[in-house]
Amino acid sequence: MNKLAIIGAWRSHLLDKIDDLSRVTDEARAGTRVDGTHRPSNRGERAAVTSQGYLTHGLTSRLAELRRHVDLLEKIDPGPRERAVLGSVVSLANGEHYALLPGGQGVRLEVDGTSVVILSLSAPLATALQGLETGDTFDWRDQEVEIAHIH
Numbered sequence: 001m002n003k004l005a006i007i008g009a010w011r012s013h014l015l016d017k018i019d020d021l022s023r024v025t026d027e028a029r030a031g032t033r034v035d036g037t038h039r040p041s042n043r044g045e046r047a048a049v050t051s052q053g054y055l056t057h058g059l060t061s062r063l064a065e066l067r068r069h070v071d072l073l074e075k076i077d078p079g080p081r082e083r084a085v086l087g088s089v090v091s092l093a094n095g096e097h098y099a100l101l102p103g104g105q106g107v108r109l110e111v112d113g114t115s116v117v118i119l120s121l122s123a124p125l126a127t128a129l130q131g132l133e134t135g136d137t138f139d140w141r142d143q144e145v146e147i148a149h150i151h
Helices: 003-030 044-076 123-130
Strands: 089-092 097-100 103-113 116-121 139-140 143-150
Touching: 003 044, 003 097, 003 103, 003 116, 097 123, 123 139
Parallel strands: 097 116
Antiparallel strands: 089 097, 089 143, 103 116, 139 143
């Protein structure tokens, strides 16, 4: 399991999202501009400009959040882990692989021919995994699941 490749793939995914969201934010921001030659003259037009402002604010907040995730990702030591914690990759006995990384959203990435689901620490499965070690078992969706390896 190549943890560096997984972290790199997740970083690329987040940066792609930042690029896409930046473009959309710029477009939304353009809809909020009112120059000196044109002022909204009716309630509908004023409401549209106000709505664009709220949209821009929300998008800007999401961009800041994604950038924080990338910053946190840069600080993660890619070394091996003994327990399931932030920065670990957990392989289950059923063949599933999960990476506990900042901003994880349950996105499935293919990395070096292996399917890995990226989870944030607040995800229910990540919460169930936190602190466990290789060989530990836990109950998940009415099944007992064993941790085969922690990277």
